[in-house]
Amino acid sequence: MSAENVELVCPAGTPAALKAAVDAGADCVYVGFRDETNARNFPGLNFSRPELADGIAYAHERGTKVLVAINTFPRAGQPEIWRKAVDDAARLKADAVILADVGLCDYAHRAHPELRLHLSVQASASSAEAIRFYHQAFGIQRAVLPRVLTVPEIAALCGQVPIEMEVFVFGGLCVMAEGRCSLSSYATGQSPNMNGVCSPASHVRYVEKGDKVVSQLGGFTINTFRSGESAGYPTLCKGRFEANGRLSYLFEEPTSLNTLSLLPDLIAAGVTAFKIEGRQRGRAYVGNVVTAFRRAVDAIRRGETPPAIDLDAITEGNRQTSGAYERSWR
Amino acid sequence: MVTHRADQPPRPVDPPFSPVLLAGLALAPVPPRLLQPLFDAILSVVRRRHPDILDRLSAYPDAVVGIDPVDLPFTLVLEPIPGQPRLTVCRDFDDLRPTAVIRGPLRMLFDLCEGRIDGDAAFFSRQLVIEGDTEVVLALRNAVDGAGIDLEGDFAATVGPLAAPLRRAARMGGWLFERMSRDMALVRSAIVGPALRGADAQSARISELETELAEMRRSLRHRERRA
Numbered sequence: 001m002s003a004e005n006v007e008l009v010c011p012a013g014t015p016a017a018l019k020a021a022v023d024a025g026a027d028c029v030y031v032g033f034r035d036e037t038n039a040r041n042f043p044g045l046n047f048s049r050p051e052l053a054d055g056i057a058y059a060h061e062r063g064t065k066v067l068v069a070i071n072t073f074p075r076a077g078q079p080e081i082w083r084k085a086v087d088d089a090a091r092l093k094a095d096a097v098i099l100a101d102v103g104l105c106d107y108a109h110r111a112h113p114e115l116r117l118h119l120s121v122q123a124s125a126s127s128a129e130a131i132r133f134y135h136q137a138f139g140i141q142r143a144v145l146p147r148v149l150t151v152p153e154i155a156a157l158c159g160q161v162p163i164e165m166e167v168f169v170f171g172g173l174c175v176m177a178e179g180r181c182s183l184s185s186y187a188t189g190q191s192p193n194m195n196g197v198c199s200p201a202s203h204v205r206y207v208e209k210g211d212k213v214v215s216q217l218g219g220f221t222i223n224t225f226r227s228g229e230s231a232g233y234p235t236l237c238k239g240r241f242e243a244n245g246r247l248s249y250l251f252e253e254p255t256s257l258n259t260l261s262l263l264p265d266l267i268a269a270g271v272t273a274f275k276i277e278g279r280q281r282g283r284a285y286v287g288n289v290v291t292a293f294r295r296a297v298d299a300i301r302r303g304e305t306p307p308a309i310d311l312d313a314i315t316e317g318n319r320q321t322s323g324a325y326e327r328s329w330r
Numbered sequence: 331m332v333t334h335r336a337d338q339p340p341r342p343v344d345p346p347f348s349p350v351l352l353a354g355l356a357l358a359p360v361p362p363r364l365l366q367p368l369f370d371a372i373l374s375v376v377r378r379r380h381p382d383i384l385d386r387l388s389a390y391p392d393a394v395v396g397i398d399p400v401d402l403p404f405t406l407v408l409e410p411i412p413g414q415p416r417l418t419v420c421r422d423f424d425d426l427r428p429t430a431v432i433r434g435p436l437r438m439l440f441d442l443c444e445g446r447i448d449g450d451a452a453f454f455s456r457q458l459v460i461e462g463d464t465e466v467v468l469a470l471r472n473a474v475d476g477a478g479i480d481l482e483g484d485f486a487a488t489v490g491p492l493a494a495p496l497r498r499a500a501r502m503g504g505w506l507f508e509r510m511s512r513d514m515a516l517v518r519s520a521i522v523g524p525a526l527r528g529a530d531a532q533s534a535r536i537s538e539l540e541t542e543l544a545e546m547r548r549s550l551r552h553r554e555r556r557a
Contacts, residue, residue, distance in 0.1 A: 014472060015476060015478070016475065016477065016478035017476065020445075042472065043389070043465050044386045044472030044476070045476075200465070201464040201468040202463075202464070202465040204464040205462075206464065208459060208461060225456070230455060231455075231456060232454065233450075246547075254454075280450070280472075281448055282448040282471070282475040283475055284446055284447050284448040284451075285448035285451065313451060314448050314450075314451040315454075316454055318454060
């Protein structure tokens with residue numbers, strides 16, 4: 001894969017964020033409908049059908065594609081709103097839908113054979129066999145890889161499958177088996193995979209206690225941030241717990257993925273698309289991150305080393321990591 | 331809708347030493363009711379130019395959102411009641427039970443409104459404090475961020491033919507504000523600089539000691555396992 005063909009896939013949770021992404025140089029913008037059919041079903045976020053129609057028109061006029069994430073798992077026996085989401089995305093001329101559920105993949109493949117299908121990270125397909133199955137059974141043309149693979153593992157996968165590979169390059173870091181994680185469901189009764197909400201805001205509380213702030217999820221205390229200490233998202237996988245008499249982050253620290261320096265390696269591995277996480281973030285985040293990665297990809301296309309760009313101020317916990325791509329413990 | 335009140339008094343955000351703080355001190359004797367017409371007008375502009383904000387908040391008709399610009403001597407209360415929303419100026423929230431409260435310096439709140447900064451990043455850096463129902467706060471943040479607010483444009487659209495001269499005046503005011511902010515930052519650094527350097531040195535020493543302690547604990551655990 002050459003840098004010429006790499007796409008920058010950018011998040012938008014609102015029409016203003018979509019415009020920010022397009023104006024900052026996104027090749028594709030991914031969005032969701034304002035309901036539980038997508039994995040960022042947060043209050044006040046996402047697109048109504050008229051908003052999506054306007055957003056697609058804005059993006060297409062400027063040569064940017066729009067992908068619609070319909071990447072939660074339908075409730076058994078009640079697939080209607082998920083199928084309607086696929087129908088509406090096709091009707092509104094979305095460039096692709098991003099799906100996770102096998103049944104929904106089958107529906108989209110049969111009902112809209114002309115519609116391009118991408119496999120969501122929520123499907124957690126991390127082996128050549130799994131990815132080939134989705135391609136052969138449903139015509140999936142691109143798979144978004146889980147954030148648990150090293151660069152050599154990605155390179156090996158790219159050589160074994162006949163479809164495009166998309167990887168996350170910046171943003172929130174889900175370290176669990178995506179689409180299978182039940183930590184948030186256990187604490188709140190709502191599923192990230194079926195209701196589209198990991199750590200639903202309705203179950204989150206921040207309590208100021210003196211000079212500390214305590215974050216709680218579903219009544220569980222998951223972290224206490226001291227004065228001056230940067231805070232993070234209230235997810236259990238980034239909670240700080242006491243185990244064996246020691247207080248520590250058991251799974252992952254509050255941190256953001258940043259692979260600016262790894263982009264040439266990922267291109268050499270055969271990756272087709274770079275995905276920026278953050279549909280729940282504001283348009284300032286979208287504008288800043290897309291601008292930075294646009295500059296980096298353009299520099300690589302010119303044969304230059306990607307510039308070092310400071311994105312520390314918009315990271316979770318004010319910390320950055322290259323995640324599993326270089327994970328020494330793996 | 332869950333109404334929540336913190337069981338301990340919240341830590342107020344420290345107001346920055348800025349022209350807003352000085353203006354706030356000057357405004358302190360002014361009764362909030364005299365400022366109410368200004369905020370009625372602001373809400374009217376929001377309803378006319380950004381109806382999508384209240385549309386995205388329609389799922390929270392009973393919410394009472396407290397907005398506390400920590401460098402001003404008054405607070406705001408937003409009630410997104412469908413069809414008849416209210417934005418009320420108060421001295422404080424003492425007589426209310428807000429569903430949620432957002433606290434931060436005025437300039438940061440303006441920057442959030444205009445989408446110049448990211449709300450999550452402001453929260454991570456602890457410059458923005460939220461209390462109570464996080465869902466309502468998130469809905470408000472997303473609704474405001476998604477509206478694409480441009481305060482200067484909104485202001486200009488409201489004043490009609492006076493827009494051009496007022497826009498020039500606003501830019502001059504902005505320039506003066508920036509200039510005053512820089513001067514005040516200089517004064518602040520002259521006054522507290524030496525103390526901050528001492529605190530930085532202590533902080534670095536504590537960090538070294540924490541590293542040493544962690545190393546000793548690791549070594550101790552290693553010995554215990556071998557024993």
